[in-house]
Amino acid sequence: MRKYHHQQILTVLQTIKEAQSSKLYAECQEGALSVCDFIESIAGKGTLTVTLLEEYCETLFKVNAGELDEKTLDSQFSKIEESVNNELPPTKIEMAFFPYKASTFGAMESIWRPFNDDPHCDAYVIPIPYYDRLPDGSLGEMHFEGSEYPKDIPVVDWEAYDVEVRHPDIIFLYHPYDDSNPSITVHPDFYSKNLENHTDVLRYTQGV
Numbered sequence: 001m002r003k004y005h006h007q008q009i010l011t012v013l014q015t016i017k018e019a020q021s022s023k024l025y026a027e028c029q030e031g032a033l034s035v036c037d038f039i040e041s042i043a044g045k046g047t048l049t050v051t052l053l054e055e056y057c058e059t060l061f062k063v064n065a066g067e068l069d070e071k072t073l074d075s076q077f078s079k080i081e082e083s084v085n086n087e088l089p090p091t092k093i094e095m096a097f098f099p100y101k102a103s104t105f106g107a108m109e110s111i112w113r114p115f116n117d118d119p120h121c122d123a124y125v126i127p128i129p130y131y132d133r134l135p136d137g138s139l140g141e142m143h144f145e146g147s148e149y150p151k152d153i154p155v156v157d158w159e160a161y162d163v164e165v166r167h168p169d170i171i172f173l174y175h176p177y178d179d180s181n182p183s184i185t186v187h188p189d190f191y192s193k194n195l196e197n198h199t200d201v202l203r204y205t206q207g208v
Contacts, residue, residue: 001042001043001088001089001090001091001092002090002092002093002094002169003090003093003169004094004167004169004200005038005042005090006084006088006089006090007090008038009035009038009039009084009088010081010084012031012034012035012038013035013077013080013081013084015031016028016031016032016035016077017077019031020073020077025060025061025063025064028056028060029057029060029061032053032054032056032057032060033053033057035053036050036053036054039053039088043088047087047088048083048087049080049083049084049087049088052076052079052080052083053080055076056073056076056077056080059072059073059076060073091120092120092121092122093120093121093122093169093170094121094122094123094124094166094168094169094170095112095115095121095122095123095124095168095169095170095171095172096124096126096161096163096166096168096170096171096172096199097111097112097123097124097125097126097171097172098126098127098128098158098171098172098173098174098186098190098195099125099127099128099174100127100128100129100130100145100174100186101130101145101174102127102145102148102149104174105125105149105153107174107205107206108125108172108174108205109153111172111205112125112172124156124161124168125149125153125154125155125156126155126156126157126158126161127144127145127146127149127155127158128144128158128186128187128190129142129143129144129158129186129187130142130143130144130184130185130186130187131143131184131185131186131187132183132184133181133182133183133184133185137182139185142187146158158187163195163198163199164198167198167199168198168199169199169200169201170199170200170201170202170203171195171198171199171201171202171203172203172204172205173190173192173195173202173203173204173205174204174205174206175204175205175206178191178192178193179191
């Protein structure tokens with residue numbers, strides 16, 4: 001599991017714990033079920049953590065009905081937190097490479113290949129559109145070279161990769177000039193000032 005996803009789970013669990021202390025059991029159940037769905041979407045079905053969360057939901061119902069003591073919830077919740085850390089540790093990172101010209105991908109490729117071969121890393125190549133700059137600084141014709149990359153490079157559709165939702169751990173851009181280049185610019189969605197809000201690390205590569 002990725003560090004980002006692991007932290008998301010822990011954040012929701014903390015919110016559930018606070019709701020539990022306020023006896024907001026309906027909110028606790030809603031949060032627990034959302035965590036179950038999230039874990040299954042990331043790690044698949046059959047995890048111990050999801051089983052413990054489902055048992056926790058059953059206990060919430062019984063505590064709310066007066067059949068069990070609240071201390072039972074505390075004990076179960078501790079097991080859930082322990083299971084998240086033991087069963088779903090943050091062992092994987094996601095890297096997103098955003099080249100724009102196929103002819104300059106070599107600078108990124110030398111970085112991408114070893115990470116792509118690493119089983120602990122998901123490294124995606126997402127070619128992005130770029131534009132000519134008109135004399136007044138506005139965007140001119142759009143160019144996209146996604147089909148011109150080597151056949152052994154599994155490129156990802158830039159419109160299908162939601163960088164805000166995926167929040168890759170590391171993003172690589174070709175150069176840092178973004179919107180200040182007077183002759184050419186990438187799609188504004190991929191300016192560094194936008195991407196830096198959706199990653200932990202932003203890096204630049206340059207070369208031929």
